[in-house]
Amino acid sequence: MRELSLHILDIAQNSIEAGANTVEITVDEDESSDLLTIRVADDGCGIPEEILKHITDPFATSRRTRRVGLGIPLFSEAARVAGGDLEIQSGSGQGTEIKATFKISNIDRAPLGDMAETMALLIVCNPHVDFKYEHSRGKTRFRCSTGMLAKILGGMSIGSPSAVPVIRNVIREGLKHVQMT
Template sequence: MLELSMHILDIVQNSLRAQARRVEVRILEDLERDLLRIEVLDDGRGMPPDILKRVIDPFYTTRPARVAGLGIPFLKEAAERCGGGLEVQSQEGKGTRIVATFQLDHFDRAPLGDLGETMAILITGNPGVDFFYEHRVDGRVYRLDTAEMRAVLGTVGLEDPSVFSLIQADIREGLKKIGASTFPKIAGILRGPQSP
């Protein structure tokens, strides 16, 4: 995948297929430690131990219409290619936690991509699910919580078309304010601007 936001979209869709009612996406950019961490937590069905052991196998899937499940293996490969790794924890009936780490300024690290659009797609397309998104850059924090949004929106539902633009713009502006990156540093001299 060309952008890490597409990996996030794929992993969160797994959470939704597992009947999650709450999904948390947490991103950390730690410039001093040269670390990018992406964490997705859900309260879905979780996985039994036998499936958990096989989840990183690209030729294993729990979906009958597919012959392969590439989302988690692709994320693992992307993380390892950039000096990081992948950890998957899951407990049946409790949920799943996936953490991918990357060397932040690694030459081969894909850009984060348009997180505003990705989260807006997930939130407006799944209005019955609570989403919590947190992005940290060296102590600066942006947060979006759909439980709080519902209180502000009143009778306007999260699936309303106007809400998509609102979420997308809020995230983009919030990430810009905290200095979140969408492009990796190249040899320590380039740090790309946030997507418009």
């Protein structure tokens, strides 16, 4: 994947397929510790223990189940080559939380990419899921959620194609004040 925002889209698709009602996506750029942290947490069906054990191994997991494929191993590798790591906490019926860290200054760290595009498409194409997105850098922070964006849209359906550019712009403007990577 060229951008970390594509990994986020991919991991969030797992959450959706796991039947999540709420998906929290947080991005934290902490320059003082040179760490970029990406967290995706959902309240979906979770991952059974026996699959979780091998989850970052592409060969052990890819054929066992369709829901868990190459996405997590690729995200894990992207973190590892950038001097970071990937942690995953889950269990049957417990939801899933994935946290990946990256050294911001590492030359092999992929760019964060277009978070506004990733979030706008996730929100509009999955209107039944409540997304919460938080992006912080130092003391600056941008937050939005499906509920908050629905209010901005007024009577326009959050699932309407016309909602994509509106949401994309809201997020893009908001991120201008926080984003660096």
